[in-house]
Amino acid sequence: MKKRKGPHASTRIRKGSIIRSALRCFSEIGFSATTMEDIRQHSGASTGSIYHHFKGKDQLAAEVYIEGIREYQAGLVEVFQSEEDAREGIRRLVGHHLRWVEENIEWSRYLFRNRFSAFLASTEEALSTMNRDLAESSSAWFGRHIRAGELRRMPTDIIIALILGPCMEHTRQYLEGLTATRTDRAVRELADAIWRAIAVHADEA
Amino acid sequence: MKKRKGPHASTRIRKGSIIRSALRCFSEIGFSATTMEDIRQHSGASTGSIYHHFKGKDQLAAEVYIEGIREYQAGLVEVFQSEEDAREGIRRLVGHHLRWVEENIEWSRYLFRNRFSAFLASTEEALSTMNRDLAESSSAWFGRHIRAGELRRMPTDIIIALILGPCMEHTRQYLEGLTATRTDRAVRELADAIWRAIAVHADEA
Amino acid sequence: MKKRKGPHASTRIRKGSIIRSALRCFSEIGFSATTMEDIRQHSGASTGSIYHHFKGKDQLAAEVYIEGIREYQAGLVEVFQSEEDAREGIRRLVGHHLRWVEENIEWSRYLFRNRFSAFLASTEEALSTMNRDLAESSSAWFGRHIRAGELRRMPTDIIIALILGPCMEHTRQYLEGLTATRTDRAVRELADAIWRAIAVHADEA
Amino acid sequence: MKKRKGPHASTRIRKGSIIRSALRCFSEIGFSATTMEDIRQHSGASTGSIYHHFKGKDQLAAEVYIEGIREYQAGLVEVFQSEEDAREGIRRLVGHHLRWVEENIEWSRYLFRNRFSAFLASTEEALSTMNRDLAESSSAWFGRHIRAGELRRMPTDIIIALILGPCMEHTRQYLEGLTATRTDRAVRELADAIWRAIAVHADEA
């Protein structure tokens, strides 16, 4: 039997448990308010062990953040890489956003409340890469549908604002407990409205 | 000549200088990362003097926040209280948001990046009042135009998301230096698109 | 009555007490082994107060070191600036060294055991200046007596080694409790021997 | 072929590499500032491996120290055991010291800067033995030459200070890059001067 390469299973378990505990603490009481001691207690790891796996609090927070963004973006990329018509695409984008938030409420709280946190400085490179990749596939998707006469010709930043904006604002209300509309309906209403905002309509053709 | 009531001029100057310094520090390095020492150095006031004027760091941050929200909301309220038609109203709402952000960049950074911050707890009352007032005048405005057949009948949270969302997302991009479109055009594009999203159109009447 | 400038008397007292406590701790158990808590307890100051007066452990240690060197060098400079004959000067140099060590045993332990400590890095400039000043006055003194035919013409580094070396080595033995000779006699023996080593003798004239 | 007793060759190599790395780290950044992690990285050994070969940091440092002292003292002992005249002996002592320092600069830095370090406590016995042995052979040598009328009758601590002191002080200057005189000349000058300091001269006989 060959000697295993890489960390033992137990190692991966311990590291994962630290990440999970960190996410819970950060999302519940915020990055600054969370102490390493909190994470230590929740994860059952020792102080030294945490620092064995992560360089420090910042790096730990950054690693959790990156992981969340990766999960969230995966759903978007999937849409941008499919070939369906634009209207269906918009529906799926909005649907993915609202449902992902609902199903990953801890991550949502953490991600959307820490977009500007200083601890992300150490992640700038990784985040830039991820954002650039997403921007590329979204640009390609928009370009395709604009050229097909489905979407209005608008600057990318405006399109993004028109699609992502309502979703994010809805998320903000959701996280603050201010939403009055059920998710399914919200998805439908938002997707339809966004479609009206960015689509080329029959009478304009 | 009557003796004046209230603080002396010098006091008001000192207090204002502390608020201005606090805003600058908070917007540049964030609330948590800013120390009272930072504010002390920027303002030129002594530690004791800051605590003489403000109860603590939270209250100082809250006071700055409230002041900013008041300034920002003033422009919105003005629109909601005018009698013009809905389309012009949307144009003015979007225009006010984008231009206010551009003209009050430090406050924008501070306000829009701290929507969730814990220090606002000490302001909950004041903020709630302001938000309730705004919600009332905006609800009245929306209701009026919905009943007039100008705007679609939608839940308030959805309408808010559709109007405020794109503006906020544009602000995010602006603050991150990612906007490619000039403000005037952005206002036009966003306002027109938002109008398409929420208005009742001729062929639907 | 004019307003006093500079720190209050109580401030100076507190700062001095911290320095004194630090010297005692450092000299007794060494720099690394001394904790800020030790110094806090000995001085009666609070943690925050220590850090109010000193930037950190290193700077505190450096400040104590500088103060000690200043005290020690003062006695040497006095000799180098007097006009007496060379032989008497050597006697006084050796005498000052041995007696200062004996009378300032804590400082001696601290100074002679920390010549190379890393915390001195922050002091390099101040120390260089002090050493340069001392080197200048000593060089002038040696030069005068060499030209007067009292001392042999030798490189400065050699002269220094011949005078300071035996004194330092005696100090090392003294601090380790290995000296068998009473100070007065040690001064005489060392000064006479050093004189034989560096003086121009009658039969060589 | 008989089975070899004692550690395998590879073991000796690993252990030696650890010692060498430790010496380098200790001499460059000091004992306290050096972490086991530093030594681990420089040596390429694992944490566990280091602790397999050495009981701890102190013992490792002590072992390196002892080894250096042994090397250094060997040259001195050789002189003390030879039968040549005193003057030649002094020349050889001084020459050995200065040249050994020059050829073993890392060890010099380490040995001569850690004469007082606490980690040597664990070596007290070994060091005492070595020092006693050296003291015995040196005392015998001095005694012989004093009785022969070559050297002045002085207390041992004074003689030591007069011989070792200038050498050590020269070393200090050398390690700090402050020496201006080439080694050969320095040996000659120092040895001659020390000789004048401790010898019985013709006109005093």
Add this chain to the structure above:
DNA sequence: GATGAATGAGCATTCATTCAT
């Protein structure tokens, strides 16, 4: 009102050492 020295609980982090594999 102003000043800045003093306070001290709280925190992130280090690092020598242990031990299961």
Add this chain to the structure above:
DNA sequence: CATGAATGAATGCTCATTCAT
């Protein structure tokens, strides 16, 4: 013998806040 994950006591330092002058 080697490995490196795990341990946890120890420590330097921060920073909001208080208070005597």
